[in-house]
Amino acid sequence: MTSKELKLRKRQDYGYILEYRTRWSDNDMYDHMNNSIYNFLYDSVVNTYLIEKCGLHPPTSAQYGLVVHSHNDYFGSIAFPAVAELALRVNKLGKSSVTYEVALFEKGVEEVKSVGELVHVFVDRDSGRPATAGMNQDLRAGLQSLQVTQSKL
Template sequence: MASTAELKARRREDYRFLLDYRTRWNDNDMYHHMNNSVYSFLFDSVINSYLIAHCGLDPPTSPRYGLAVHAHTDYFASIAYPAVAELALRVNKLGRSSVTYEVAVFQQGVDAVCAVGEFVHVFVDRATGRPAQEGMGDVLRRGLEKLRVDVDVDADAKVAAIEEGKKGAAAVEQGKAKL
């Protein structure tokens, strides 16, 4: 997952899918802001809304379903009833049977992100409850690919720099050996 500073700098444009959520009176806690537990419900809701609408998921009948195996949230600002929350979704990692989502919560009309969470699904076979042997399935994968972002666009450059550094160090050592 990204650093706290990177997460705090997230903007709506960093995400591929947005869904509005009108906060409810009972979302607030005694401190007059949305309770931290509500964020988990919102993450689950935006993810499953996308899976149903764009990935062919039919929760009661699909042969595979997403089992939540990890969730984490970083909070940066409050949001409270009656604000409208904008839930933003992207995929940071797509495996054979697992997916790592990143979900952000923005308050409508405010640029700064309120919270960013990581949520991991492992797609399991409905009959066995075990990770699906055939993976997540083609329709699901195609839908999730549309949300995928390159989380480390500089990864190739970093690897190249490391390799170049190793070559340079080897050349220096080789030069020393000749002296």
């Protein structure tokens, strides 16, 4: 997917949206949200979805996701006191891995501010190794409900 194509993303391209009220401390010396906060927010929307919709309980679940890859394309800035809308979808679902796409919008603004990708590999808690039998059924079912078809990538 090219940056030009990602820049055309709309909220309706995503199956789950989470609001985040920016904080004063999210801004950097250039008076916009620091790049590291985007990664924090991407991780937060993914884990919120896993907890709410996939039955994940991070401290005790038999499996958990490890981030093995992430990147981000920036198209515009956002700053305190704006409200961010984090939009989530699944672009690829493997046996024990999932590729998420996360877009950040500013509430009330149509254009996407950034689009990122995050890849989780689900591992067994006991071994810390990729889940040999694949991710559990609840995780898979919840993630499948966010999965887009190849034509919508």
